[in-house]
Amino acid sequence: MNYIVPEFEIERNPNKCISCGACVRQCSYEVHYFDDDGKTVLADDSKCVACHRCAAVCPTRAIKIKKYDMAYKEHFNWTPTTQKEINLQAATGGVLLSGMSNNKPYPIYWDKILLNASQVTNPSIDPLREPMEIRTFLGKKPEKLEFDEDGGLKTKIPPQIQLETPIMFSAMSFGSISFNAQKSLAMAAKELGTLFNTGEGGLHPKLEEFKDNAVVQVASGRFGVHKQYLESGRFIEIKIGQGAKPGIGGHLPGEKVTVEVSNARMIPVGSDAISPAPHHDIYSIEDLRQLIWSLKEATCYKKPVAVKIAAVHNCSAIVSGVARAGADIIVMDGFRGGTGAAPTRIRDNVGIPIELALAAVDQRLRDESIRSCVSLVAAGSFRNSADIVKAIALGADAVYVASAPLIAMGCHMCQQCHSGKCNWGIATQRPDLVKRLNPEIMYKRVVNLINAWNHEIKEMLGGMGLNSIDSLRGNRLMLRGIGLSEKELEILGISHAGE
Amino acid sequence: MKKVIAREEHCLNCKLCEVYCRTAHSQSKDVIKAHLRENPVPVSRITVQGDNMLSVAVNCRHCDKPACVEACITGAMQKDPETGVVTCDESRCIGCMTCMTVCGFGVIKSGKFAVKCDLCQGEDMPACVKNCPNNALVYVEVGGAE
Numbered sequence: 001m002n003y004i005v006p007e008f009e010i011e012r013n014p015n016k017c018i019s020c021g022a023c024v025r026q027c028s029y030e031v032h033y034f035d036d037d038g039k040t041v042l043a044d045d046s047k048c049v050a051c052h053r054c055a056a057v058c059p060t061r062a063i064k065i066k067k068y069d070m071a072y073k074e075h076f077n078w079t080p081t082t083q084k085e086i087n088l089q090a091a092t093g094g095v096l097l098s099g100m101s102n103n104k105p106y107p108i109y110w111d112k113i114l115l116n117a118s119q120v121t122n123p124s125i126d127p128l129r130e131p132m133e134i135r136t137f138l139g140k141k142p143e144k145l146e147f148d149e150d151g152g153l154k155t156k157i158p159p160q161i162q163l164e165t166p167i168m169f170s171a172m173s174f175g176s177i178s179f180n181a182q183k184s185l186a187m188a189a190k191e192l193g194t195l196f197n198t199g200e201g202g203l204h205p206k207l208e209e210f211k212d213n214a215v216v217q218v219a220s221g222r223f224g225v226h227k228q229y230l231e232s233g234r235f236i237e238i239k240i241g242q243g244a245k246p247g248i249g250g251h252l253p254g255e256k257v258t259v260e261v262s263n264a265r266m267i268p269v270g271s272d273a274i275s276p277a278p279h280h281d282i283y284s285i286e287d288l289r290q291l292i293w294s295l296k297e298a299t300c301y302k303k304p305v306a307v308k309i310a311a312v313h314n315c316s317a318i319v320s321g322v323a324r325a326g327a328d329i330i331v332m333d334g335f336r337g338g339t340g341a342a343p344t345r346i347r348d349n350v351g352i353p354i355e356l357a358l359a360a361v362d363q364r365l366r367d368e369s370i371r372s373c374v375s376l377v378a379a380g381s382f383r384n385s386a387d388i389v390k391a392i393a394l395g396a397d398a399v400y401v402a403s404a405p406l407i408a409m410g411c412h413m414c415q416q417c418h419s420g421k422c423n424w425g426i427a428t429q430r431p432d433l434v435k436r437l438n439p440e441i442m443y444k445r446v447v448n449l450i451n452a453w454n455h456e457i458k459e460m461l462g463g464m465g466l467n468s469i470d471s472l473r474g475n476r477l478m479l480r481g482i483g484l485s486e487k488e489l490e491i492l493g494i495s496h497a498g499e
Numbered sequence: 500m501k502k503v504i505a506r507e508e509h510c511l512n513c514k515l516c517e518v519y520c521r522t523a524h525s526q527s528k529d530v531i532k533a534h535l536r537e538n539p540v541p542v543s544r545i546t547v548q549g550d551n552m553l554s555v556a557v558n559c560r561h562c563d564k565p566a567c568v569e570a571c572i573t574g575a576m577q578k579d580p581e582t583g584v585v586t587c588d589e590s591r592c593i594g595c596m597t598c599m600t601v602c603g604f605g606v607i608k609s610g611k612f613a614v615k616c617d618l619c620q621g622e623d624m625p626a627c628v629k630n631c632p633n634n635a636l637v638y639v640e641v642g643g644a645e
Binding site: 015016018019020021022025026057059060431432435436438440441 | 509535
């Protein structure tokens with residue numbers, strides 16, 4: 001007897017199904033199958049994850065995926081999902097796992113913040129007619145500039161990263177995502193003049209050509225880290241925490257550690273790649289400082305070093321410490337950030353929203369007069385260009401996006417990344433699935449998405465009467481809250497709409 | 500001449516090329532009617548060989564010196580001297596299928612007449628190429644064949 005009710009139901013329109021079998025061959029979850037007659041297509045609803053691959057590939061749109069309409073006795077507290085999770089754990093005794101990001105209905109502050117626009121007193125700007133600057137520089141900025149008698153610059157400028165857009169691609173390792181997915185992001189980053197991030201998976205030799213657009217990550221497992229790797233990236237990112245699973249390490253199951261993944265990570269084929277929860281050489285800010293300066297020393301002080309932390313309760317104090325430890329860039333990942341796999345309870349209950357963390361951190365660094373010592377990069381779910389504009393006005397120098405470009409590449413948020421069966425060829429290492437993602441097609445879709453967002457950012461800047469993204473950075477006067485409490489407004493550092 | 504080139508590294512084994520080939524060569528040109536209402540169901544000129552791990556769509560190569568044209572006993576199988584496209588003139592074909600037996604690629608299908616790829620003459624791009632979801636089929640100039 002099975003206690004678990006299927007989540008979805010396949011509705012196949014017999015007037016449209018031509019029995020071509022594309023759904024049968026495309027479903028890695030083996031939902032669809034031919035009946036004994038070889039013509040009638042049947043489905044096992046219980047296996048469906050609603051990834052929509054079958055519906056997308058069906059040439060006649062004969063397939064509709066519906067919510068499984070099982071009635072439960074109404075109970076506000078013991079919802080069908082709650083009961084299902086209990087039954088899953090009762091059957092297996094295991095920790096619940098999920099992919100992607102926190103799917104609980106916590107407040108999304110981006111939707112409670114409104115942007116300003118110019119009217120009479122300062123004119124708005126049309127970005128199609130006038131120059132509009134969204135070029136972004138990341139890195140430690142000098143406190144003041146000094147010039148010699150001839151007007152030449154005397155101050156030594158620390159290494160800076162030039163980006164043609166404030167949007168970068170977040171860390172997703174080769175291992176958690178497929179080679180083709182990472183290659184698509186690398187190609188897109190090159191065309192857009194921005195950066196992709198290797199995650200903790202090392203840099204695949206075939207992606208060496210994109211090293212000028214790579215951020216190389218050093219995380220607690222130290223997979224794939226060597227001198228050449230450190231020198232390959234534009235900057236080095238020490239990953240302390242991840243928004244989707246603060247306080248938790250990583251675990252790439254052995255079945256995903258193929259020959260290629262093992263080469264990039266420098267671990268045996270088929271072995272589990274376990275990134276510990278802490279870095280075993282970092283138990284204090286002083287230890288982190290040692291690692292930051294060791295990495296700078298190893299790369300002759302040519303590469304900025306970033307530190308990525310999850311947005312948690314005391315993040316402003318933590319970021320202040322990290323800035324003083326010598327980081328050039330600090331990345332904060334909010335609790336809606338994505339992951340290839342996380343314990344469901346951690347994903348849905350740990351961490352805080354990036355909006356509040358970002359505002360608090362930017363204010364703290366300003367209060368301590370060390371804001372210009374670091375660049376702030378916000379991560380943890382930017383759904384559109386307006387979210388990004390609001391983040392920059394709250395104090396971010398740039399943002400990381402990952403879920404949005406994955407959606408552009410086919411992701412339908414089925415949250416089964418941890419299963420390794422991604423039908424869209426993204427979160428999988430199975431060769432028959434990986435090849436479904438053709439980088440030639442997908443990189444272009446990602447480029448289109450970011451170019452569209454760049455246009456929209458320029459339009460919004462123009463509307464505010466600004467002609468440079470630098471004029472928006474930390475400019476909270478451009479923001480107003482709607483439906484927020486006094487405390488929320490205080491933390492965000494913004495006035496309420498109408499004020 | 501322009502030919503359909505299959506790139507097996509991108510082929511998904513979805514066989515949509517077959518579906519759209521049948522549709523393009525149907526009476527109705529409608530994907531549902533062609534498969535559910537027409538009798539006989541049109542024959543696909545392209546066939547996906549292999550399985551999900553390794554598959555490739557195979558269709559007529561429109562050879563420079565086509566064995567099928569040489570072997571045709573009625574002169575129905577012809578290679579257009581200008582376009583290079585090899586087609587079967589159904590008004591002359593007697594269905595002896597000698598062409599099928601001599602084709603080195605196994606891309607001629609049997610029916611009342613010999614059935615084979617005509618590169619969707621009159622269209623910008625063959626239906627199989629136009630509808631391939633992963634660019635596993637491309638329609639490119641490969642030279643030769645005049």
